[in-house]
Amino acid sequence: MTMKRDRIRKPILYIFSGLPATGKTILSERLSILVNAVYLRIDTVEQALRDLCSFNVQGEGYRLSYRIAADNLRLGLSVVADSCNPIELTRREWQSVADASGARYVNIEVVCSDSVEHLERTETRKSTVDGLRLPTWDEVESREYDQWGSDRIIVDTARKTEEESFDEMVSGLSRMKML
Numbered sequence: 400m401t402m403k404r405d406r407i408r409k410p411i412l413y414i415f416s417g418l419p420a421t422g423k424t425i426l427s428e429r430l431s432i433l434v435n436a437v438y439l440r441i442d443t444v445e446q447a448l449r450d451l452c453s454f455n456v457q458g459e460g461y462r463l464s465y466r467i468a469a470d471n472l473r474l475g476l477s478v479v480a481d482s483c484n485p486i487e488l489t490r491r492e493w494q495s496v497a498d499a500s501g502a503r504y505v506n507i508e509v510v511c512s513d514s515v516e517h518l519e520r521t522e523t524r525k526s527t528v529d530g531l532r533l534p535t536w537d538e539v540e541s542r543e544y545d546q547w548g549s550d551r552i553i554v555d556t557a558r559k560t561e562e563e564s565f566d567e568m569v570s571g572l573s574r575m576k577m578l
Contacts, residue, residue: 410475410477411477411502411577412504412505413427413430413436413477415480416490420520422561424442430569436479437468438479440482441461441481444467468493468496472497478502480493485545487545490506507551508554510554511556512555512557
């Protein structure tokens, strides 16, 4: 077996990051379908922990999701992780999950550079997770979000259709040989 074939067979952890209402979930769901990957959404995991365990969720949703992702990566299944992933610590932890599982990874940051459009999206969107309270614009604007220190694909969804944003992301992933 050649090294190229080994690399192709390695699962990929697609690590999505970005503020709420930028378009992460739409893009990550579509990517999951395209590459037939396990879809792992932090909002769903954290809301389930709130509903089932009745406690204030902090980092538990991420830590549980790391374990679920690692199980699937070790099985050879690619995973799409949909989360805000706002701080450098969680970004490194996702990468460590891939490394420990023998998988490749790629960071995808989704942004909306038009603040008026971002505000409108934040104020008009509906939750797709039962019981999840969506953040207000003030909460989105004041959210801790560390600067990036590592390579990533940046998809700016401002003034673009869902299809245009998806095509831009797929092009970036193709250039990096991550599809």
